[in-house]
Amino acid sequence: MNVYMQILINMVSKITKPLFALLAIMFTASVSARSSATYGEDYTAPDSSLITHAVVKEFPMEAKPTYTVTVNGKKVGLYNDMSHWGGVVNFGSFEFKNGKEITIRITYAGDMKSYEVLPIKKLDLLKVKKTGKRTIEIKTSRADQNITVIVNGEPKKDVLHLFCNSVDVKAPAVPDSKGYHCYENMKLHYFGPGFHDLKKIFKDRDMLVLNDGWKVYIAGGAVLYGRIGLWGTNKGTKVYGRGMVYNDTNNARVIFEANECKGADVEGVLFHCHRAGVWQVVINHCRNVEFKGVKILSTRYASTDGLDIVNSQQCAFLNTFIRANDDAIAIKGLDSRKPAECPPTSNLTFCGMQLWNDCNCAMGIGAENHCSLYENIRFMNSSILFSYDDPDYHETLDERAALTICCIHGTHFRNISYENVDVYHCERLIAAGFQPSFWFGALPGDQSTEGSMRNIKYQNVNSYNNSGSTIANQIHIYGWNKQGTPEKSVDGVLFENVNIEGRKVSSLADKHFLLGPNVKNVEFK
Template sequence: MRKIRKVFILLWFPVIFCCFFIEQVFSMNDTHSWTFAQKAMGQNYSSGQLMTYTVPEEYPLEGSQKFNVSVNGYYTGIYNDNNLWGGNVNFGYFDFEAGNSVNIVVSYSGSIDSFEILPKGFNIQAEKVSDNALSFQISNVEQYITVIINGNYKGDVLHLFANSIDKNIPNVAQKEGYYFDKKQGIHYFGPGYYKLSEMFSNGTLSVNKKKVIYLAGGAVLDGQLGFNQSSSAEIRGRGMIMNKEEKGMDNRVVLSVSASTGGTIEGIIIHGHRAPGWVCTNDKSSGLSYRNVKIISTRYASTDGIDINQCTDFTFENMFIRSCDDAVAIKGLDAETSAPVDCRPNKNLLFEKMQLWNDCNNAFGMGAETRASLYENVSLRNSDILFSYDDPNYHETLDERSAMNICALHGTYFRNIVFENIRVNRCERLIGLGFKDNFWFGSIQGDQSYPGGIDGVIFRNIICESNSGSKIANDIWLYGWYKEGTPTKQVKNITFDNVIIEGNLLQNDQSIKTNNVSGIILVKDLFFNTGLDVTEVREKYAVKVYPTILNQGENIYLEGDPILKCSAYSSLGQLLGDYSGKCIISTAEWPSGINFIKILDGRLSSQVTAIIVR
């Protein structure tokens, strides 16, 4: 009998253990009894299809989170920081497998009377499922979603980042905690919180040569990362680098790139938490690529999202930037004794698929410091400006701020600047281009004793749908420079091609403000939609036309889809020639100024490109 009892116990013990284990696992994932705050902290869930993450306990929350987010029933962690208006900015992320769809439920700590899902171009269909929750589905990875509650852009807002599952995780011996693979040159940070001041001198991990810094999903690093005199180095992953303000510590840049060539920064979140200061800087470097990077800095002020100083051949693709100063600032910073002509240029900078939000200053700006020999071939394309505000303390009074901006404090030249396929959701001043000799009530002094000018800026397919209600809402302000004893600087050859403001096509200069006065013309040669059939063509199919600014008699080259027909017109609509089947076009007989090439490509879609002939 005893023997039978022993056998019975031995047989049933595995079953009892498995039931106990399953019950424990179930209770760990049974979130029905969790409080709102527990759900906002998230849960670590990992499968081949979906990954969610918790907020580390050490992360310095600003009160309780205002949102929680479930993805296919699993909660992902929500981080937060305050904005200058007292609102609580919440953000979080998750990863899912490309090709799948996920169901997202967003719950708010208050009542939801109305909501907006941005960017509107995503056309995400959401519905309220309760008084404080809404639900929607997405199927695209590397997609960044903003939720506005009750129309309050200055209040509690959620930014949610839907990443792809990382297929390029480094193969290192240890994936828990911090591990440095000396042979491969890889600094690996697994999930968890890391205070870099306890690990590296001055709390800074800076790499050179071809080393890699990898931040796994769920990793939060408190400190600074950077490239210094590096070549093809990488910072990538799904985790976050942040820098919080601490007594006795200077507020350093969160991520910096200096004197480097090549290299990639990909997939991570860069967060300036509490600390007032620039978040991500790039200085005197070339050939770098930013992809799928998210930058958040909500404190007032001087909290630029990303700053570029005297850099060339950079690409910025599919980025989200929220700042409480310039979201993007392209600067010329050098010694005050340096003439701009002797400084490095800002050249060949491409920004593609950007989402920009600035609570102060500019969404996308060049300046205010412009000690650079040249600004050339700078493009912002296929992007959304979600929200752009001028200044909380001097609203409507500062004339150098706008959603799309050039404000040059130092005499230099701007050529071939393109804003194309831009949706502006809400802004104060829409466009500002010009020259000044001081900034922020004289605290930053300029120098217009050097020559310069803005010659050749294109605004193509710009849609600004709403009106903020302010007296500068959607204004366009163009201002040259004239002062005896200094070189005159003009703003000229500015094209407004299919610019639609509040449903109205911009067709003339009647609503554009300039500083032209009798006898002193500083703004001239403004060109507007010519009535040609302009159809938006997706970038990967478009015919490439270059150069778009050239001297009379030089050639234009066409590359891309099969070209069925190509015609050129002057700004007055005069036919300059038909060039069907040709890939090289001479401008020997073209008039100076702005002309247009109309292309009918292999998909029977029309494409119009503005060409400036000097």
């Protein structure tokens, strides 16, 4: 090679290498900035009073998030799935110290002609205001609140669910808070921030089965791909933290289940069924199970019940958010025997709930009723954000409502109460009665056995809006009177301070009532 040519090549190389390096740095910074702006950032304040998390890259995002959220200027990672109507459902979480004031800024990607912050009647917020054409600002100092934002009056479209968690003071002190660790001496499975594929961790098993007395801790920012199951556990067995567990169509089965347990606690975590049309969380033949601050979320149609409680007793569900494209809560009796021979469902408490159902019912008792008795079930101090009867058979199915008791197998119900309930968007408001079958006969019923409904109370229930449909805010109460089967009555129903669009329901002459046979002793206060 000519010596002059070699000198020229060396000169070009000296010039271009730094140039390419500079371009690479600029490109990386650009991508990093773009990812940070769209998918959040991992940040912990020096005093740990604020913690945010970026979205893990392994999660199958459906679309670019239609919202951007910052807390005190730090970006919150938002996950998403699609609604049945083609909207983007965005959801994410962060932690902050309770009592410390924070500023949340929420920016919508499209035009923001109007907005709702829900459940506004029960949230503890210092200020909510619109600060720009597409931005709202929220100030609060109270942690462990779940905030939903609906824009332009369209709950079927782009929605934000923001889970404002407290800093977890119960987080276990472990030698290594990164990655996954099994600490035998602590009876603890620990998942640190980041992505964890349970099938890879547990050698082709995608379910972590928790032994009695063991705990699973899922740290904020941790995302588990897989499922968790409990069988026959006692109190002391616990699943907790601030992270997320999710599944998809590749492992489309119940994401969390507790079977025949005498005790268990679930606290703070998010369960998300992504694309999978399966029940999400099931409590089956259990006692003394308690949920606190749990989030359950699926947007796909259908059979994506949020929380199914089957033949269980003495359970409590507190400050829990549920979104489903089927029943948000379904209290069922599943057994092969006649109802009178099956275990009861009794002494269930639901307090501080936020429910959203794109199909079926928000708070549903039934439809399967192989259960000797439903008794002492209280749903109180709770909010129904959105309740829709059915995307494909709107206004057709008469057992569906925000607050539903649907019995297709003759059995008994008593002492069921709904107290201090705010309903923001619904179709039918209330339904209670006996049906011959469910879902166009696909689930056949049997009313050959005795049954009744006694002492049903609706107290301080408020429905704020009218959907404009033919069943908007309807109250459908009906017994059973068919030849060859025992009569069944709905006897003793109290409506105390029930208000629809600001007007008190004070008699059966109210236009919202649709009464069937064998309805007795309806009282108004």
